[in-house]
Every structure is written in C-alpha cells, then in structure tokens.
Amino acid sequence: MKNNRRSFIKLAGLAAAGLCVAPKATLASGGGHSPVKAxxxxxxxxxxxxxxxxxxxxxxxxxxxxxxxxxxxxxxxxIPTKQNIKWLxxxxxxxxxxxxxxxxxxxxxxxxxxxxxxxxxxxxxxVRVCPTKxxxxxxxxxxxxxxxxxxGCRYCMAACPYGSRSFNFGEPRDYLDLTKxxxxxxxxMRGVVEKCNFCVERLAKGLQxxxxxxxxxxxxxxxxxxxxxxxxxxxRENFTIRRKPTAGTEPSVYYII
Amino acid sequence: xxxxALKGSPxxxxxxxxxxxxxxxxxLVWINQLTVGLKITGMSRDVSWGFYIAQFTYLVGLAASGVxxxxxxxxxxxxxxxxxxxxxxxxxxxxxxxxxxFIVVDLGQPQRMLNVMFHPTPNSILFWDMTVLIGYLxxxxxxxxxxxxxxxxxxxxxxxxxxFIIISIVWAFSIHTVTAFLYQGLPGRHxxxxxxxxxxxxxxxxxSGPAILLLVLKVTEKVTTxxxxxxxxxxxxxxxxxxxxxxxxxxxxEVFTSFYSNLPGHMHPLVYLFSGVHGxxxxxxxxxxxxxxxVISLAMLIPPKLRxxxxxxPWALVxxxxxxxxxxxxxxxxxxxxxxxxxxxxxxxxxGKELMVSAMVxxxxxxxxxxxxxxxTDVKQELGNSQALPCGCxxxxxxxxxxxxxxxxxxxxxxxDAAEATA
Numbered sequence: 001m002k003n004n005r006r007s008f009i010k011l012a013g014l015a016a017a018g019l020c021v022a023p024k025a026t027l028a029s030g031g032g033h034s035p036v037k038a039x040x041x042x043x044x045x046x047x048x049x050x051x052x053x054x055x056x057x058x059x060x061x062x063x064x065x066x067x068x069x070x071x072x073x074x075x076x077x078x079i080p081t082k083q084n085i086k087w088l089x090x091x092x093x094x095x096x097x098x099x100x101x102x103x104x105x106x107x108x109x110x111x112x113x114x115x116x117x118x119x120x121x122x123x124x125x126x127v128r129v130c131p132t133k134x135x136x137x138x139x140x141x142x143x144x145x146x147x148x149x150x151x152g153c154r155y156c157m158a159a160c161p162y163g164s165r166s167f168n169f170g171e172p173r174d175y176l177d178l179t180k181x182x183x184x185x186x187x188x189m190r191g192v193v194e195k196c197n198f199c200v201e202r203l204a205k206g207l208q209x210x211x212x213x214x215x216x217x218x219x220x221x222x223x224x225x226x227x228x229x230x231x232x233x234x235x236r237e238n239f240t241i242r243r244k245p246t247a248g249t250e251p252s253v254y255y256i257i
Numbered sequence: 258x259x260x261x262a263l264k265g266s267p268x269x270x271x272x273x274x275x276x277x278x279x280x281x282x283x284x285l286v287w288i289n290q291l292t293v294g295l296k297i298t299g300m301s302r303d304v305s306w307g308f309y310i311a312q313f314t315y316l317v318g319l320a321a322s323g324v325x326x327x328x329x330x331x332x333x334x335x336x337x338x339x340x341x342x343x344x345x346x347x348x349x350x351x352x353x354x355x356x357x358x359f360i361v362v363d364l365g366q367p368q369r370m371l372n373v374m375f376h377p378t379p380n381s382i383l384f385w386d387m388t389v390l391i392g393y394l395x396x397x398x399x400x401x402x403x404x405x406x407x408x409x410x411x412x413x414x415x416x417x418x419x420x421f422i423i424i425s426i427v428w429a430f431s432i433h434t435v436t437a438f439l440y441q442g443l444p445g446r447h448x449x450x451x452x453x454x455x456x457x458x459x460x461x462x463x464x465s466g467p468a469i470l471l472l473v474l475k476v477t478e479k480v481t482t483x484x485x486x487x488x489x490x491x492x493x494x495x496x497x498x499x500x501x502x503x504x505x506x507x508x509x510x511e512v513f514t515s516f517y518s519n520l521p522g523h524m525h526p527l528v529y530l531f532s533g534v535h536g537x538x539x540x541x542x543x544x545x546x547x548x549x550x551x552v553i554s555l556a557m558l559i560p561p562k563l564r565x566x567x568x569x570x571p572w573a574l575v576x577x578x579x580x581x582x583x584x585x586x587x588x589x590x591x592x593x594x595x596x597x598x599x600x601x602x603x604x605x606x607x608x609g610k611e612l613m614v615s616a617m618v619x620x621x622x623x624x625x626x627x628x629x630x631x632x633x634t635d636v637k638q639e640l641g642n643s644q645a646l647p648c649g650c651x652x653x654x655x656x657x658x659x660x661x662x663x664x665x666x667x668x669x670x671x672x673x674d675a676a677e678a679t680a
Contacts, residue, residue, distance in 0.1 A: 082301035082603060091599060093521035098600035099522075125444055131383035132372040147563025151372050152295075152365015155383055157305035161445025162599035167305055167365065170296035244598075247444040 003217055013248060018130035034208040041206030046225035047141035048198055049252040050209075050236045056218035058112035059180035069214035070196070075187045077175035085166040088117045091155075097245055109257060115219075117211070118143065118164040119243060119251030123241065124228060126165065135193070141224075142254060150192040161247040165195045215232045224252065225233035258402075258409060261635040262628040268480065276624045283496020286361060286610050290497040295365055297441040305605035306363070309612050310620070313359035315465070315586040317436045318458065320352035325430035325491075325496050330423055337489040340643035341474075346401035347431075347629035348470050353394035356368040362614050382438045389432045396425035409636045413679040433458045440593065443631075448526035448592040451514075457507040458585075464500035465581035467493050468574040473626065475571055481634040484645035486653040488598020491565060498558035501577060503557065505551055508584075526592040529602060534617060536680060540591060543583050550580035 001222040012135040038044075057063060067242060070076070077085055094101060096114040116182060116254040124143045126135050128227045137143050188194055194256070196225045199209035222231035231254075240254040265273075290297050300307040323345025329335035330342050361367050378384050399420050404414050419471060437455035444450065478484055515523035528534055530544045557563050557573035564570070595602050607615075637643050643653045650657040 006297075039586070070622075082303065082304055083296055095599035095601060095616070098598075129381050129383065129443070131367075131378050131381040131387070132376045133378050149369070149372055149376065150366065151369045152307040153360075153363070153383060154365070155381070155439075158440075158446065158593070159443045160599055163303065165305075166302055168294065169298075169300070169365075170294045172479075189366075190296075244445070249444065 015202050017022050032190075034119075038204045039206065043203045043206055043208075045140050045223035047122075047223060047252065049141075049199075049222065049224035049231050049254065050212070051220045051238075051240065051254045052115055053218045053220075053234075053238075053256040054109075054112055054114055055256060057115060057215060060090050060113045062218075063088075063113055063115045063205060065164075066211040066214050066219075069210040070117075071204075072180070073199075073210045074185055074197075075172075075174040075181055076194075079170075079172075080173045083169040085172065085194065087166075087194070088115065090114065091116050097241065097243060099246060100241065114255065115211075116162070116164070117253065118198070119162055119249065119253045120196075120198055121252065122250030123248060125159040125161065125247075125249060129155045129159040131155065138200070142200055143195075144197050144200055145194055147186070147188050147192045147194065152191040152193065154193060161188055161244050161249065162251075167193050195216050226256065258311055258624065258632050258634070259261075259408060259628075261632045266431060272627060273624065276627070280617050280624070283615075283620065284615050287614040287617060289613060290362070290610065291367070295363075297608060299395045299606050299608040299611060300548050301603055301605065302409060303601075304591065304605035305591055306594070307605055308607035308615055309359045309363035309585045310616055311590040313356050313363070314357065314436060314458075314589065315582060316352045316356045316579075316622075317390075317433055317443045317546075318462030318585070319466045319469055320349045320356060320390075321429045321433045321459070321462045323349040323397070323468060324426050325427075325463055325467045325500075326427050326470075326492065327422070329492065331419075331426065335491065335492070337486040337653065341399055341485060341489050341493075343405055344474060344477075344630065345470065346397045346404075347633060348466075348473070348626060349397040350401065350629065351464075351625040353397070354391055354625060355618050356390055357394075358618045358621060360613075362618065366388040369597070371523035382435060382442065385435050386432075387437055389428065389435050392426050393425070396421060396428055397614060400425055404634055405633060408640060408642075414606070428461065433462050440589075443597050445595045447522040448589070451511060453507050453510060457504060457511075459587055460500050460504035460507055461581050462500075464497045464504055465496050465585075466552075468577050468581075471497070472571060472574050472578070473630070477630055477634060478645070482636045482638050482644050483645060484649075484651035485510045486643060486651045488654070488656075490567075490570075493565055493572065494558065495544070497574070497577065498555070498564060501551070501555055501581075501648075505555065525596045525600070529595050530588050530592045534601050537595075537604055539604045539606070540588060544588055547580050547583040547588065550576045550583075554580055 010099055037175060057066065067088045067090070071078070074087060074088050078087060087205060090113040092113060098114060098189065120141060120143050121215055122141070124137055127137050127143060130136075131153060132149050132151055134146045135143065135156055136146070152167065154167055158166060168188055170188045172188050181187065195198075199207070199211075210223055212219045220231050220234045222229040226232065236255070238256045240256050242251045242254055244251075286297075298307060298309075320460065326341045326345035330338040332541050350595055361370060364370055373384060373387055400418060403418050407414050434455045437458040439444070440449035442453060443453040471490070474483075474485055512527065525534065530540050533541050535538075554573050554577035557569060557576070563573075594605070597603055599605050641652065643651055644653075646652055646657065648657065
C-alpha cells in the first residue's frame with residue numbers, strides 16, 4: 001500500500017514535470033520568428049543583396065545623406081561618445097578594406113569615402129554565436145535582431161568581423177529627438193544590440209531600403225538568386241569587391257570600385 | 258555543517274564584516290549600473306567586452322585549477338594531497354560562482370538571462386560555457402560536501418561518489434577548453450584565432466590557479482591550526498613551475514607564428530600590446546611587466562633550491578599571479594579587440610564604477626572561500642588531520658625530523674614574520 005502510494009506520487013510528479021517542460025521544449029526547438037509580417041505588396045527574394053557604386057557615392061557628404069535617411073527612419077540615436085550607435089556610416093579605404101591595402105592606390109580610389117553597413121553574410125558569425133537566437137538569418141538572407149530576446153551579452157559584437165553592430169550602453173531615447181520619431185518603427189531599450197536590418201519593414205511594404213531610395217541610383221538592391229535581377233546585371237558588368245573575403249562569411253554587400 | 262561558519266573568533270567576524278562592506282558598496286554601484294545601463298563602464302562600440310569578461314576568463318582558470326590537487330590524489334593515489342583535496346574543490350565552487358556573477362554583471366539585460374535556457378542554442382559556445390560551468394559547480398558542491406560530511410562523521414567516503422569525482426576531474430579540463438572556444442572560433446579576432454589558445458588557457462590556469470590556492474592556504478595556515486603537508490606543497494609548487502614554463506612556451510609559439518609568417522593580422526595585436534601602434538601605447542608598460550614578472554617567477558620556481566624555500570615561495574607566487582593576470586585578465590581582451598575590424602585603435606580602460614562592481618564579485622568569492630575553508634578547517638581540526646605540530650611540521654608529514662619543540666619555535670619565528678609581511 002505504502003509502496004503504491006509512493007510510486008503514484010513519483011509518477012504524478014514526473015508527469016507534472018513533463019507537462020511543464022514539454023511546451024518549452026517545443027518552443028525551444030523552433031527558430032526565432034521575424035516580427036515583420038509581409039504585406040500584399042511585399043518584395044520577395046531568395047537572397048537579398050546590395051551593390052554600392054563607390055564611383056557615385058564617395059564623399060562623406062554623400063554618405064551623410066544616406067545615413068540620415070537610414071537613422072531617421074530607424075530612430076537611431078546620435079550619441080557623441082565612443083559608445084555610439086551606427087547602422088550606416090562612412091570610412092576611408094584603409095578602414096573599409098584593411099586586408100586589401102595597396103600602398104600605391106590611385107588617388108581617386110584612395111580619396112573616396114566608403115559606405116559601411118551590416119553585410120548580411122551568407123555565413124553570419126553573429127548568428128552562430130548568439131546564445132538565444134536573438135539574432136537570426138531569415139530565409140531571404142537578411143540577418144535581423146529580436147530586441148526583446150537579446151540579453152545584451154555582446155558576443156555577436158565580438159564575432160562580427162566588420163564592426164557592424166552597436167550596443168545600447170545607455171538609454172537610447174536620451175539621444176533622440178522625441179518629436180521627430182518615426183512612429184512606424186520601434187525605438188530600442190538600453191542593454192540590447194542593434195544593427196542594419198536591410199529595411200525588412202520597408203521590404204514588407206514593397207518599398208526599397210531607405211539608403212537605396214536616397215542614393216539616386218548609386219546603390220542597387222535586389223535578388224542575388226535571380227540571374228535577371230538588376231543586382232546580377234550590375235555585378236556582371238562591373239568589377240566589385242567585398243569586405244574581408246578571407247573571413248569566409250560571404251557578405252551580401254558588394255562595392256563597385 | 259554550515260553552523261560551523263557561525264562560530265568564529267572576532268578576527269574572523271571582522272574579516273567577514275569587511276567583505277560585507279565591500280559587497281554592499283559594490284552592490285550600490287551595480288544597482289546604479291542596472292538603472293542607467295553599462296554606460297558607466299569604459300567599454301565602447303569597438304571594445305565591447307572589458308574587465309568583467311576578462312575576470313570571468315581568469316577565474317575559470319582558478320576554477321579548473323583545483324584538479325591539480327584532486328587528480329594526483331585520485332588518479333595516482335598521491336597520499337600527501339589527501340587533506341588538500343577539499344580545499345581545491347571548495348575553491349572551485351567560489352571561482353565558478355564568481356565566473357557566473359561576472360557574466361551576469363556584464364549582461365545588458367540580466368533579467369533576461371534565462372533566455373539562454375529557454376531558447377537553448379547548441380551552436381553558441383556561450384550556451385556550452387553556461388552548461389559546463391553549472392555542471393562543474395554542481396559536481397564540486399556534491400563531491401566536496403559529501404566527502405567532508407563523511408569525514409566529519411568518521412565514515413569512509415561512499416563508493417558512489419567516486420564516479421562523480423572522476424567526471425569532475427575530466428570536467429575541469431572541459432570548462433577551460435570551452436571558455437577558450439568562446440574566443441578562438443571568431444573569424445575577425447586574430448589575437449584569439451589560434452588553435453593553441455585552449456592549451457594556453459589550460460597551462461596558465463594550472464599555474465595561476467594553484468598559485469592562488471597555495472597563497473590562500475598559506476593565509477589559512479596563519480589563522481587556523483591547519484598545516485599543509487610539506488610534500489603536497491612541494492609537489493604543487495613543481496606543478497606550478499612546469500605549467501608556467503609551458504604557458505610561456507605556448508606564448509613564444511604565438512610570437513614565432515605571428516612574426517615569422519609576417520601576417521599583418523597576426524602581428525598587429527602583439528605589436529599594439531608590446532610596442533604600440535598609431536600613437537597608442539596604453540598597454541606597453543603592462544605587457545612588459547607581464548614578461549618581466551613571468552621571467553622572475555620562473556627564475557624563482559625552476560631552481561629547486563629557490564623553489565623549496567618557503568620564505569621566497571609566497572613572493573614567487575604573487576609575482577606569477579600578477580604576470581598571468583596581466584596576460585589573461587587584461588592583454589587578452591584588449592588585444593583581441595585592438596586593432597579593431599577597421600584596423601584602428603580604440604583604447605580601453607575600466608572605469609572606477611566597473612572596478613567597484615568587480616570588487617563586489619571578488620568580495621563575494623572571498624566570502625564563499627572564507628566560509629567554506631572555515632568549515633573544512635574546523636572539521637580537520639576536530640579529526641586532528643593535517644594539523645600544525647609544535648615543531649612547525651604538519652601532522653601528515655611522515656618524514657618530520659624536527660628537533661625539540663623549543664628549537665623549532667626559535668626557527669619558526671622569523672618564518673612567521675616573513676609570512677605576515679607578505680599578507
């Protein structure tokens with residue numbers, strides 16, 4: 001009798017534990033889900049890619065315009081310290097392509113500023129290291145963040161070979177003009193990592209990324225898997241390079257030199 | 258057994274009180290960090306990990322180091338270590354807890370930290386690091402507590418604990434390997450991107466960890482009746498000397514590979530650390546201190562005459578700990594992030610608040626060590642194991658050839674003075 005009761009309690013306990021764990025285990029085995037829902041006019045692609053014509057956008061002023069377009073639509077704060085946040089910014093040749101240095105570059109290429117942003121790699125190290133799947137790669141190749149799942153461990157920042165990620169060390173809203181917020185896109189909270197999202201929220205509405213729209217044709221955006229797409233055409237006709245090819249990440253951002 | 262931690266001398270309570278003051282002061286700063294974010298630290302967009310993660314890395318070494326006492330005893334039946342084992346295990350418990358706390362204080366959103374368990378991600382090394390640290394903490398709690406409890410009630414250790422002890426010995430190597438994997442698998446960080454990093458981590462752990470343990474045990478000898486067997490000390494010191502030599506050998510392998518290959522990515526971090534680039538020389542003095550101290554500690558530990566000199570030993574160990582700490586607790590992190598992915602330099606130095614929070618974690622660790630060592634030494638005293646004899650030997654020394662008690666006391670006096678000066 002005593003034994004029966006004991007085994008019953010044991011069984012009941014096990015069953016209760018299983019019931020508690022099962023839904024979590026099912027959830028855990030699933031990947032992260034994109035918070036952006038595609039609309040009826042949404043743009044679709046197998047692998048989104050960007051080609052930047054550095055012959056056309058090559059001054060700091062050019063890139064400032066693109067940065068403003070990007071940062072205002074995504075509510076990116078302008079923090080004047082080295083704990084700053086950048087989705088899109090400019091850098092000279094030697095900072096953009098430190099592994100492809102050449103002491104006698106022509107003055108034109110050497111003098112240009114280059115636009116930097118997340119490369120949306122085919123093999124993103126940031127996704128590989130994230131311990132919570134807060135950063136993940138969508139089926140269309142875009143690497144995005146779930147700001148509500150991120151624990152702020154910054155492992156992705158150590159892993160990114162391109163320095164594309166920023167961390168909200170403090171409260172980002174302190175550095176935003178709250179009267180000029182884009183209310184269609186969330187601001188972030190402190191303690192999470194963020195970066196360029198290839199404007200997934202705009203693609204879902206059938207719009208081109210903000211920087212592409214502001215670039216006046218100097219940046220081409222499209223499906224790399226479609227051989228008739230404009231990006232493929234531009235890539236066929238021009239010499240392009242990518243940042244740090246030796247890292248094996250296969251960036252989706254190409255630069256026409 | 259915990260009640261033994263509640264009965265202590267005024268000196269014991271003063272020490273506990275001192276630690277609690279530091280913990281409270283650090284906790285206030287930590288609350289400030291929780292309210293305003295990690296902007297109170299010296300970290301930046303380019304150097305996104307700093308002092309916290311560096312201390313975590315260093316302390317994983319301390320956690321793993323207890324195995325250098327446990328392994329000879331269980332795998333080689335090295336008897337002199339018998340009454341030292343518990344201290345290795347208890348030190349590992351404190352070190353594991355400090356490691357976890359350093360991760361927690363480094364998180365931007367600590368209240369979400371359980372996401373690592375709710376959304377387990379086996380491709381992330383951080384997930385595995387959490388797993389091995391929790392595992393190692395549990396194993397040491399289990400083995401340490403069960404063995405001490407059985408000692409206390411004068412029973413032999415139960416047979417079922419043996420497999421757990423063997424697992425914990427193997428596990429010790431895994432915690433530092435996985436911690437090295439955190440770093441060495443990142444494609445853009447050349448200073449970390451080296452297959453020897455895990456081996457170097459283990460080598461530096463097995464010298465710095467036992468060194469810290471020996472120093473703490475030397476203090477323990479001053480404040481309790483516990484006395485380490487001479488042979489156990491001599492063996493541990495030998496292990497420290499070998500491990501430090503291997504550690505520096507691995508470092509030289511790094512230097513050779515970087516400079517003979519002439520690969521810029523591999524050379525730049527070392528050049529930045531040891532001679533400075535782009536007008537930045539922040540760490541040059543530190544890194545050469547590391548080299549100088551490493552050489553001095555080896556010079557004091559390799560010749561048997563100097564190594565077995567118990568008056569010199571604490572100094573050699575302190576110098577060794579400083580050297581390895583600069584290497585692993587400072588240079589490793591800053592050299593990994595500099596040069597940045599843009600081949601530029603962003604200097605980093607911990608802020609005062611960052612150091613206060615770190616002091617809190619270290620004080621919590623010291624508190625745990627104090628309480629656990631108090632319990633362990635109380636039990637040893639009750640059983641008369643490994644106790645100080647009037648001649649200065651340990652009751653476990655079977656080759657004690659000391660003369661009469663008076664002579665030994667006369668000899669003991671200067672040694673005590675030297676040790677007090679160290680403390």
